[in-house]
Amino acid sequence: MYARADDATDAGEDIYLLLSTSQTTAFDVTITDGAGNVLSAPISVSRSAPVSLPLSTLSGATKGTGTKFLVTAAQLATVLSTEGLILTANKAFFANIRVDESAQGESLTSKGTAGFGTEFRSGHVWNDGGASNLKSHVISFMATEDNTTVTISDFQNVDFQNVSEAGGTIVVNLNAGQSYVLAAHCDAAADNLNNVNGTRISSNNPIVVNSGSWLGGSPGGTQQGRDIGIDQIAPIEETGFEYILIKGQGTANENVIVVAGVDGTNIYVNGSGTPVNVTPLNAGDYYRLNYTHYTANQNLYLQANQPVYVYQGLNGVADTNERQNGLNYVPPVLCLGGTNVDLPDIDQLGNATVQIIGEAGATVTITDQLGVTTDITSQAKAVTGNTKYVTYKVAGYTGDIRVESPRPLRVALTAESNNIGAAGFFSGFTTAPVVESPNGYNSTTCIPDNLPVTLTATGFDSYQWFRDGVLMPGQTSASLSVTNPGIYTAAGALSGCIPSEQSFPLTISLCPGDVGIAKNAVSINNISGSIFDVVFDLHVTNYSTTNPAPNLQIIDDLTAGLPSGATVSLQVAPALISGSFSTGGLSATYNGNADQAMLQTSASTIDTELAVGASVVIRFTVRLDMSGATSPAYGNQAVVSTSLTAPNDGVSVTLDNQDFSDAGINPDPDGDGNPTETGENDVTTVCVDNTTIGYANPTYYTTGTDPTPVITGLSGGTFSSSSGLTIDAATGTIDLSASIVDTYTVTYAFGGACPTTTTVTIELNPPAQPTVNSQITNQSTPTITGSANLVTGQTLTVTVDGVTYALGDGNLSISGTTWTLVVPGSNPITPDGVYSVLATISNGVTSVDDLTNNELTIDTNPPSIDIQGEPTIAENGVPFTVTFEFSENVIGFTTTDLVIANATSSNFVTVDGNTYHADITPNGSGDVTIDIPAQLQRHCRQQ
Template sequence: MISAKKGLYLLFFLLFYCLGAKAQLSDLHYLPPLRQGQNNGAIQQQAVYLSTPETTAFTVNVYQGTQATPVATFSISNTTPAVYNLGNGNNDVTLVSDSNTGVVLTNSGLRFEAPGGNNFYVNYRGRSGSQAASLTSKGRVALGQNFKWGGVPNLGSHVSKSNTLGIMATEDNTTITLSGYDPDCEFRVGSNRAGITADTFTITLDQNESFVFETYIGTSPTLAHERGWIGASIVSDKDIAISNGSLNYGRQAGSSNRDAGIDQPVPENRLGKEYVFVRGNGNSNGWTEFPLIIATENNTQVFVNGSATPIATLNDGDFFEIPSSNYSSNSVGANMYVETSKDVYAYQCMAGSNQAYTQGLNFVAPVNCLLPDTMDNIPDIRDAAGININGGVTIIAATTTPDSNIVVTDGGGTVTLPASSAVAGTTDWKTFYLPNLSGDVSVQSTGPIAVGFFGFNGARGVAGYYSGFDTVPDINLQITGNSCLPGAVLEIASGESFDAYQWYGDGVLIPGATTSSYTATTPGDYYLRVTRGPCSYDSNSIAVYNCDPDIVLNKSVNNSSVQDGSNVTFTITVQNFWDDPVTNLVLTDILPDGLTFISATVTSGTFTNPNWNLGTLNPGQLETMTITAEARLTNIYLSSQTLTNTVTNTQDQTDLNITADDPTADVTVNMIAPTTVISNRRITIRVNKN
């Protein structure tokens, strides 16, 4: 879940089996390898499509793995796109076999480069007898050092169901760490589906080497493998490219229904806060029609269709499925508007029909008011990896652009533009849906546009989008003065100037903070919104912490007043606001008389009643524990009694409590009133017990 204030995320849908579109012009593209749960089970035939808006032909070289010599060379132009055909199934180039999973690879993955610096699109498409998928390359803007593993929960079971993450390095001695996944997640190494079981895993890759992770579901699904990988962090010390998703995945619990869905995301510094989703053709029950938001920072609020009340509040790595009922209707082409208080990843599950096995996946990319006004072109929109399909496009355009100024052409000439659809919650954008196009498709406008395409033929289809990650200014912040509080000054690293400035702390506007620099006073996440002309853009987020140890405890209870014998659940959070790691951290929660321990869950570390042993807590890291207990009156002569539950912390460092803790929660336990029954001149007192 846009980088710009006027950012927007655009989704396109597929019909039946979803394939993506070419999304980003660049002179360099990386396609890391991936893994399917069963050879040919998701993808058998596969090809890479190359196209460009440039009218003069230029050369594109294709490199495999670490090879310095091209494995293929193409000459492309606007009128002469190219197709690079690949070997079938697990060819160990784009899709890897068992022996190449969970190990460092030197001969897998592809790199496409125009030596003359010309820009072009790259789109991978693959299909099998019943499934299909596509991956949209984002070019140079796909390169970065901080990512989240994305996709949607993979429900049901089948030998081909699996989730995958592919990583490709751009420099030698690149260290990459995967963390933040469910501790019960297992990752394949060769034929061992559970070869990696550690809570974090670190690899080192040289330039153009790659590595593939797989969480296999198969016929033995677990909650961890269904969803525990979503939102995991991928952090490197040098630029990498990743691709992710599921080959295959299901959206119906207890069923073998399945399809394929993969895409290439961008790093966290390329994300944003404002989106428009365009609905596919899935069932109104919402199984296969919903956006999924992944937070990159704590306390991220998610708002839908202009509502002032968040539909969800997420912490770093958490995800939320926005119900399909928030679309403007259950019809194909309906839309939904989503805003978030902090930068997020946005994915969309969508379907080509009302069946539960026709879903696909798209990573939803940001657009903004500096988007180009031309998309030229989508080559042969009816071609889906060798299958002839019926195609169409979706368009998101600025409301300031007259409909008459948007011109769509395909192989048959100019296409009549339908009426636009308004987007609830924003006056900035409108959407269009044009089905049944053919040939090369282009869109010309006098204002910013983002264009998606789709197509279908029976049980196969194609979908994706065109957008402009590289059109938004790259506003990176730095800390000067002290590196921690007090005395930390935030400013734009490049020194670039803009027309106006507004600082935000933890997603909330800071009154009066309207200059190019800001002296932070409290720990948290900060970003800067800058304005140039009619457009506003958000910087990357930067964290500021205290120079001295500061461990913050908070406790809450789900019900502060209960009847005698009822269960209550306490939620305890701990966060490190010190700019160094806290070590040997232990939280102790001794329940008072009247509260009897039932169970506990923790997001990290181990719990042995009453101690939660966290070990090391890094700067900004937030962890959560829930404790369920039974509440009882300890004095039978009282009608009610308040029980106080307090959590405490110990660690190697001295906690200076710079930030106020809230470590206590009260529960009032109320006696269940006895009932009185008068019968045959006798008075019977019935004492109610649980």
């Protein structure tokens, strides 16, 4: 981060790292900088022994910009290799940064792996005025992988320090551990006050992002109304559609910044069906809520039709200025999440208030630093618009506390002391199981020979384990004994909730070795019906340049990976088709079932050995009977091993080398001579069914009927898609109202194997079709009408003769469903002719036009008329028929338009569009005359 002023360098000031955990057994946390330099001896932490560590006490550190947390002005917009903090441990823990500056304070909570992502939108403390040389908005990020490109965009006219914003984007290239800090000074520049909100930070590899303001606020623009408001934020896929916020202790100065992640976003408050925003927000737009949106229960229920970022500014004390201001990045309301939170040293920065969001009816307790547990369930406050959740605000605690419930919790902390204010959420961001191994969370664990490694998952009622993304049938307990290398994850389930996403992956690898194996499916032949013969090749290589591979053994259990209901048998015995062994060879008794050892040993004949640098290829055929199979996928893997102790049965002896086969023909795809590495042990999967899926339409709308796909082929698989599409895993039914507007690939697979895909697009509900009424007129500034059924958040425009008119511009108006456009004299429609009028309704994402064309005809020249039927002699009282023949079709011509002297008219008849008849009866008063004034002829051309 960056502090333009008040950087905690004076006596009694510092920046602290607080570590806490729910683990009762102590474990060590390692602290390094971005370059991996260790900054401290391992820090021991447990539930009963949280740690508060001044960052100035780290190795080589000083206060302020020497803490690895703050940078100097000269370091802004510069790639930094040794800044930032990386914390690792073999168990799950909370990490919290607290700034204790005499006049300011703040709390930043790490989001752990839930903070890793590639798409973010920033949020900051609201400012009503600038303050020279004091205030700044800050965005910082760190790469987790090499060759990471980060793009900053959608920041309007914000002026960041030390960098060019030409072209509207800033592009930064980073390697793992490198970081970058951007700052925008809150001075006189209007965009720098608040338009930094919604800045987009995107990358090609996962990064972590901090966002906020180091000194912000000041409703009156004075120096005294400022404080620090910063937090680590999560990627857009971790945002949501609904949030519950609990008001702080402040008054009129508390704000909520809502940032849209998708075009066409509307925001609703406290169950209202009318959005608070007048027009839909586009991605990156923000909307500011204030203290008036909180209910009498001091909470606020916020909904959106698309996912949004929510940043809450709140105070630790009732005051009208913002010098006790803090900033929370707020997690969405989800059924998933942790059920216990340990908060260390809660009054470190001042008087503490604990904010809790829990499920209605679920017990909530707080255990204080003396071990006394209090049930606070009776203090629950109802949430207007959402009966499922309740909120709590609890003050008076000090030291370390623990908040618990049998159901998921969201817990935040606010603190106040004189000028200092701070806030931060401690839970609600991790919605997948935490997976651990004996050697460390997210560590690369090497399998020693073939001894099992036990993985454990926590945080849920039940689990489903996956290896390399493929479901492991029957593996549903909290622990998993692993003997095969791979990338392991677990999905969790809580009663009454949808299943979680898969956990952050944990890699289990083989210890390095020289001998490698690959398994390739050469051909699949359909014998008849559901009977298939599959030809496999095993490619085995000794990559050592000095040592032969003694006591070689290949284990291939043909039944491993066989889908339920299917059977397999060896059809053609293994045979060498390339290369040779130094000694020994293929076992004649191998059948892949009762006898799984493919090579000879001295227990029966002679041990098998492969020479230095040698390779062999073994071919065999299996027969699959899939007639009763529940999946079309047959995923199998062979294992090669050597042992210094002969004979080697591949299972029960101490192994010198072990490698699980990789799919294909190359045991060592990266060519480094070590075939045991992660990514070189993929299961060989055979798919014997061509299943397809499809939805009835390529596009669906968020207010439409939820669609279910049609499966052609084998049923019983599971559906999945990327984050943003809410889909039923069993049926493929899409929950349109809970899905984010985007185009998605839907995958249908069997435990992750044999996938087939289709594409579906989700859009906001389209507007209703507008209409335009056709007319013929002799006016160059006509009044044009039509219909439009507008709903809240939609806009109407009408375009004619190249000019577009919008509602509210003084020319276009609407009453009910009828719109009226009065073409102004400044934009006459000329020359005469036929014109198309385009009426368009837009909801911010989708636009719908009227379906007609050429609705308007302008003809300013009146038609000529020929009056026929004059009698030779007009007799008194004897009628005669007169024909009125116009040169073109007219409308509105009636008997009242006739000017008749000394006669009367009757029996007026319209023959067609330009011909009319009338009976004229003389009255004997004089000569009969019939006339149609020119202005009436012009009038008859109007419509």
